[in-house]
Amino acid sequence: MELLANLAIGIDAAVTFQNLFYCLGGVLLGTLIGVLPGLGPVATIAMLLPATFALPPLSALIMLAGIYYGAQYGGSTTAILINLPGESSSVVTALDGYQMARQGRAGAALSTAALGSFFAGTVATLLLAVFAPPLAEMALKFGPAEYFSLMVLGLVASVALANGSLLKAIGMIVLGLLLGLVGSDVNSGTPRFTFDMPDLADGINFVALAMGMFGLGEIIKNLEDEKNRDVMVKKVTGLWLTWDDFKLIWKPVLRGTGLGSILGILPGGGAILSSFAAYSLEKKLSKTPERFGKGAIEGVAAPESANNAGAQTSFIPMLTLGIPSNPVMALMAGAMIIQGIQPGPLVMTEQPTLFWGIIVSMWIGNFFLIILNLPLIGLWVRLLTVPYHLMFPAILVFCGIGVYSVNNTNFDVFMMAGFGVAGYIFSKLECEPAPLLLGFILGPMMEENLRRAMTLSRGDAMVFIERPISATMLLLAALAMIVVLSPAVRKKREEAFQEE
């Protein structure tokens, strides 16, 4: 069994004292910061990214992955306890989770979220281990034309699956692509859009961009209506689920896991879409749909399983194709590049310990989450009661030191400040920052592949539709666009995202 042999490599690599320590540290730190209201996984990872620079690559990535699930779990905790989802994928969790908390069943809701996430994480990790090798093998046969078309498909899909205005999302992607091209041109060495500033020669620092847009921007938004944040946290009791609860949740957990695993692979907001879809599915299938929104335990189980499964399987395109499918994966890809590893199909064959080590550590991280977080819930609850006006300056300080220490230059701090203001303005205009970050990461890769494909075909753009795989992907992208633009789907889509 090749799978077992591969997993054995991974266990060898991940189960060392050092890596277990960083996995645990990542999960703890991630939860700690994710629990703070208004900070989602993207901001958390961007903030803690510099802390991993000094580590060896495997430990750094294990820690970052741990931060990711930790932050996501922390986000669900705030969604349930104080109706403040830390990120968009736990918006639906807040619907029934917060109602359960108000009925004194916060403990049961938290346990359901934890158990559902753990189950989904386990299944999705296995799926990742099974499907990653064949996909990576296929990706090795890809030429520049296929890569380019795949990225187009990814960007189109991310627009189709995002909420809000399509046209604005496309605009944000194009703007992100342009920002990604700032810096020296790889082929000619010409500095582009640098205004003769040497600090921009290597391009815009993506930590500054991500932290500004997602960290600072979010903080300003949270400060907007400070009065309306009620932080009334009751004591959490009754973590154990009853037998009746189990009977209610096992099917939603299974369905959520399945749905999340499939949707997570798609480029675009994997975790977000899967949680919304899982919630609507349960509501449709339920014999008592009127209970939803009033504290139905299925309404917590399904989306929580789905978003964790989606979070896990979204690693598949990043690890096998080198194409990040959402902002979190974009950050992970960025972290790999900083560590000197080019994400892509070669990672698995050239660095099997790294690849399988990460996969095994994902399961370990999920395991740590469940054994740590249920006992530690009292601590997280106490953290929630720290007033925001004391918290946000501390968060800013960590962002500031973090972004400064990436390159030891204060230019990046100024960039972060600028992107923070830009992020806030865009959020006021309802322009989502996520597509911009995705475009930013993909910009240089797209240009590179476009150039190579066109050079190989001697300037003939037909190459993209003459090669079957490339043509299929462009066709899928076109279909996705047509489907999303068709009036009927458009209406449905608006309804689906309005469920919050």
Added chain:
Amino acid sequence: MAVSVRHPKDFISGLIFIGLGFGFFLIAQDYKMGTATRMGPAYLPTILATLLMLIGLGLVVRALFRDGDRVTGVAWKQTLLILIGTVMFGILVRNAGLVAALLAYVSITAMASIYFHWRATALLAAGMTIFCVIIFIYALGLPIPMIGPWFGA
């Protein structure tokens, strides 16, 4: 026929996209265009910048025919304080050292809250500074000066 902006958020977004697209387009014209076979540094930026302007135009035109909410409750004061605080931090951390930079950063940004109180802020600033000096300078050994060149270090 009177034309009025019915969707301010789309309208402003459109103007921003047009402006930025135009800027990228103009600057890109200084670079070599190249051909489709050998794309120069200006090739893709020119295409993308044109696309961005077209999207912006689409938004602006659409905003005249579709209704939407106005932009309300912009937190000018908070935005300005966070911007000033972060820029101050950036200037001070290099020249005056981490201690001065953190004290300034916390004090300036804390004023953005409606619950601002000088005594709590002073305590927070002092506490964060001590904590960060211990963690980042002593424990992690980041190359940030505690006291910077402005104070003769």
